[in-house]
Amino acid sequence: MESSTRAVPIQEVVEAVGHLIDSQVMERIFDTVVEFGGRFEVERFEIGKTNSEPSYLRLKVEAPTTEQMKQMLAQLLGLGCTPVDSGDVELRTVERDKCAPEDFYSTTNHRTLVRLNGEWLEVKNQRMDAMIVIANGEAYCRRLRDLRAGDQVVVGMRGIRVIPEPKERDRLAFAFMSNGISSERQVETAVRQTAALVRQAREAGQKVVVVAGPVVVHTGGAPSLARLIREGWVQVLLAGNALGVHDIEAALLGTSLGVRQADGRQEEHGHRNHMRAINAIYHAGSIAKAVESGTLKSGVMYECVKAGIPFVLAGSLRDDGPLPDTITDMNEAQDAYAEQLRGAGLVLCLGSMLHSIAVGNMLPSWVKIVCVDINPAVATKVSDRGTGQAVGVVTDVGLFLDLLARTLGNGGRA
Numbered sequence: 001m002e003s004s005t006r007a008v009p010i011q012e013v014v015e016a017v018g019h020l021i022d023s024q025v026m027e028r029i030f031d032t033v034v035e036f037g038g039r040f041e042v043e044r045f046e047i048g049k050t051n052s053e054p055s056y057l058r059l060k061v062e063a064p065t066t067e068q069m070k071q072m073l074a075q076l077l078g079l080g081c082t083p084v085d086s087g088d089v090e091l092r093t094v095e096r097d098k099c100a101p102e103d104f105y106s107t108t109n110h111r112t113l114v115r116l117n118g119e120w121l122e123v124k125n126q127r128m129d130a131m132i133v134i135a136n137g138e139a140y141c142r143r144l145r146d147l148r149a150g151d152q153v154v155v156g157m158r159g160i161r162v163i164p165e166p167k168e169r170d171r172l173a174f175a176f177m178s179n180g181i182s183s184e185r186q187v188e189t190a191v192r193q194t195a196a197l198v199r200q201a202r203e204a205g206q207k208v209v210v211v212a213g214p215v216v217v218h219t220g221g222a223p224s225l226a227r228l229i230r231e232g233w234v235q236v237l238l239a240g241n242a243l244g245v246h247d248i249e250a251a252l253l254g255t256s257l258g259v260r261q262a263d264g265r266q267e268e269h270g271h272r273n274h275m276r277a278i279n280a281i282y283h284a285g286s287i288a289k290a291v292e293s294g295t296l297k298s299g300v301m302y303e304c305v306k307a308g309i310p311f312v313l314a315g316s317l318r319d320d321g322p323l324p325d326t327i328t329d330m331n332e333a334q335d336a337y338a339e340q341l342r343g344a345g346l347v348l349c350l351g352s353m354l355h356s357i358a359v360g361n362m363l364p365s366w367v368k369i370v371c372v373d374i375n376p377a378v379a380t381k382v383s384d385r386g387t388g389q390a391v392g393v394v395t396d397v398g399l400f401l402d403l404l405a406r407t408l409g410n411g412g413r414a
């Protein structure tokens, strides 16, 4: 006779719609169930018959305990599975500012819908690691620090539908990037692909955002980035203090970190140069004022001011100065980045691990990211942090920018 104390397996029926096979989502769904000690039974599966038609999966899942079922469902939600008898989302009222109820739902960067009064609503301002707040009949992603007492926050896992981005077939052209070996020829291919993405974004009226580290200047890539800005291919620049400092040092004194740009030799007392650059901007009051007064006449920052495109320089513990334009309050810097990323169609991350990962965390999964770094681990790191849409180009960023500026040529404003 069976023991009456034996745990009854917990059952759920979930369904998923999308490119389940070619995006390898189905395999991950099955693996997840097994990983959490569960069992699955496919109740229905309809395969999409063309490359654009989605597939449909209805799956019965079992877990040995309620806790395991909860953990399994949390993972399955992120893969696009929704419980069939979903019902409406469960809401709870926030009692104190910045304090979420224990069982808050934590977002992914994928398109998310919540069911409210029987209707599926798309969540706005999608990003990862946020809560979902319902206000005035709309659903929004909100960071923990922005929660306010009285906010209605989504808890649990009912009434939530996540739609993972399908793998785009044209991204397969970037496959070489993950193997970490890139010959000149392959870099040219990556540049051509990137140029096509830039053009596509501009034609769709979307912003191209550049996220750049100081290595852009050290590798001689600044004139090419300046040209891209001047010719209208870039709508926003996001960076740290160092990009601004070394770009201005190069423009005013012809060196970056004291190394002469003309011949690559260390200038005598050149280590003073980046401090002289910061000092010059303090004398002017700001980067824009240095341009206005004629002190700053070239470079990336100069072109941003001239083109009237917004730039954000975020501070860090490593900063010298910092420049008067650098935002040293980290929450403020994050807010400024997030604000400028709204409406972005394409983000080019150029030689900055810190800022690339930070930006990846703020973006929804449908915004394309090209991450250029000499270290193959950086693109992998960005992807591993949940920014799966990022494609990596493993190359010297100076060379990449030179080729990109020449490939795109004039016409960004056309």
Ligand SMILES: NC(=O)c1ccc[n+]([C@@H]2O[C@H](COP(=O)([O-])OP(=O)(O)OC[C@H]3O[C@@H](n4cnc5c(N)ncnc54)[C@H](O)[C@@H]3O)[C@@H](O)[C@H]2O)c1
Pocket: 213, 214, 215, 219, 239, 240, 241, 242, 243, 245, 274, 314, 315, 316, 318, 319, 320, 321, 350, 351, 352, 353, 354, 355, 372, 373, 374, 375, 378, 395, 396, 397, 398
């Ligand atoms: N003087 C200063 O004020 C100063 C100086 C340096 C950095 N910082 C600040 O420190 C923070 C981190 O700096 P970071 O973004 O440079 O560091 P990071 O380590 O986050 O990123 C540097 C990236 O550049 C890559 N890289 C190196 N050589 C390359 C090349 N030739 N081509 C392509 N990629 C290459 C590295 O692999 C690395 O991923 C930033 O906020 C920055 O502003 C300040």
